Amino acid sequence: xxxxxxxxxxxxxxxxxxxxxxxxxxxxxxxxxxxxxxxxxxxxxxxxxxxxxxxxxxxxxxxxxxxxxxxxxxxxxxxxxxxxxxxxxxxxxxxxxxxxxxxxxxxxxxxxxxxxxxxxxxxxxxxxxxxxxxxxxxxxxxxxxxxxxxxxxxxxxxxxxxxxxxxxxxxxxxxxxxxxxxxxxxxxxxxxxxxxxxxxxxxxxxxxxxxxxxxxxxxxxxxxxxxxxxxxxxxxxxxxxxxxxxxxxxxxxxxxxxx
Ligand SMILES: Cc1cc2nc3c(=O)[nH]c(=O)nc-3n(C[C@H](O)[C@H](O)[C@H](O)COP(=O)(O)OP(=O)(O)OC[C@H]3O[C@@H](n4cnc5c(N)ncnc54)[C@H](O)[C@@H]3O)c2cc1C
Ligand code: FES
Numbered sequence: 001x002x003x004x005x006x007x008x009x010x011x012x013x014x015x016x017x018x019x020x021x022x023x024x025x026x027x028x029x030x031x032x033x034x035x036x037x038x039x040x041x042x043x044x045x046x047x048x049x050x051x052x053x054x055x056x057x058x059x060x061x062x063x064x065x066x067x068x069x070x071x072x073x074x075x076x077x078x079x080x081x082x083x084x085x086x087x088x089x090x091x092x093x094x095x096x097x098x099x100x101x102x103x104x105x106x107x108x109x110x111x112x113x114x115x116x117x118x119x120x121x122x123x124x125x126x127x128x129x130x131x132x133x134x135x136x137x138x139x140x141x142x143x144x145x146x147x148x149x150x151x152x153x154x155x156x157x158x159x160x161x162x163x164x165x166x167x168x169x170x171x172x173x174x175x176x177x178x179x180x181x182x183x184x185x186x187x188x189x190x191x192x193x194x195x196x197x198x199x200x201x202x203x204x205x206x207x208x209x210x211x212x213x214x215x216x217x218x219x220x221x222x223x224x225x226x227x228x229x230x231x232x233x234x235x236x237x238x239x240x241x242x243x244x245x246x247x248x249x250x251x252x253x254x255x256x257x258x259x
Contacts, residue, residue, distance in 0.1 A: 005097060008094060010069070012028075012087060019145075024060075036059050038101055041099050045094065060072045112134065113138060123212060138181070139151060158175050160174060187251075199211065208253070231258065243257065
C-alpha cells in the first residue's frame with residue numbers, strides 16, 4: 001500500500017541560522033507532522049515559477065503534538081537560497097511525507113550506530129529521538145559543527161571533523177576506530193563516499209546497515225526515474241536493476257544497492 005502524503009501550504013513558524021549558510025526552518029503542518037517517520041523527506045516548492053521542480057529536504061524533527069516539522073538545510077543553489085528568505089508568517093508549498101524512512105524495528109534490543117555526514121546529519125535527530133535503547137551517534141563535519149545539542153540530548157555523540165577542529169580529525173570511520181566503538185546495526189545518511197566506506201565496513205564486520213542516499217531528484221514521487229541508483233534486485237516499475245531513491249528509498253539495506 002502506498003504511504004499517505006499531502007500537498008499543502010505549510011505556515012512558517014520560525015527561520016534561523018544554525019551555521020554558515022545553514023538554516024533551520026520550523027513549519028506548522030499538523031497532518032505531515034503526525035505521519036512523518038525518521039528518514040522521510042519533504043518536497044519543498046519554490047515560489048519562483050522558473051524553478052518548477054521541488055527540492056527534497058529531510059525531516060529533521062517532527063512533533064505530532066505541536067503539529068510542527070523542522071527542516072535543516074544548507075544553501076546549495078537558487079532553490080535553497082529562496083527558502084532562506086522565508087520568514088515567520090509566510091507559507092511554503094510542500095509535499096510529504098515522502099520516502100520510506102529508516103526501519104526502526106531492525107534496532108530493537110540492539111546497540112546502534114547513527115552516522116550522519118554533513119547535510120546528512122539532520123535526519124539523525126528525529127531518528128535518535130524515536131529509537132529506544134543504546135545509541136552512539138557519530139557526526140562527521142568538514143569543519144563547523146551544527147545540531148550537536150539536539151544530537152547529544154538523544155544519544156552518546158562522537159564528532160569527526162576533516163580539519164580536526166572538533167573531535168577526531170578525519171572521517172566518521174576514523175572516529176569509530178579512535179574511540180573503539182562497536183554496534184549491532186548501522187543507520188547512516190550522508191555523501192556517497194561516506195556511504196560507500198560504511199557499506200564496506202559493515203560488510204567486513206558483518207553488521208546490518210541501512211543507508212539513506214542523497215541524489216538529485218525531479219518529480220520526487222517515483223514518476224520520472226531521475227533519481228535511480230543501481231540495485232541488486234530488479235525494480236518492479238522499470239524491470240531493470242534500478243531503484244528509485246524517492247519512491248523505494250531514500251533508505252536501503254546496504255547490500256541491496258551498488259554505490
Ligand atoms: C532525500 C533527500 C534529502 C535531502 N535532505 C537535505 C537536507 O535535509 N538538508 C539539505 O541541506 N539538503 C538536503 N538534500 C539536498 C537538497 O535537496 C539539495 O541541496 C537541493 O535540492 C539543492 O537545491 P538548490 O535549488 O538550492 O540548488 P541547485 O541549483 O539545484 O543545485 C546546486 C548544487 O547542489 C547540487 N545538488 C542538488 N541536489 C543535490 C543532491 N540531492 N545531492 C547532492 N548535491 C545536490 C547540484 O549538483 C549543484 O551543484 C536532500 C536531498 C535528498 C535527495
Ligand atoms: S525524482 Fe522522479 S522518480 Fe525519483
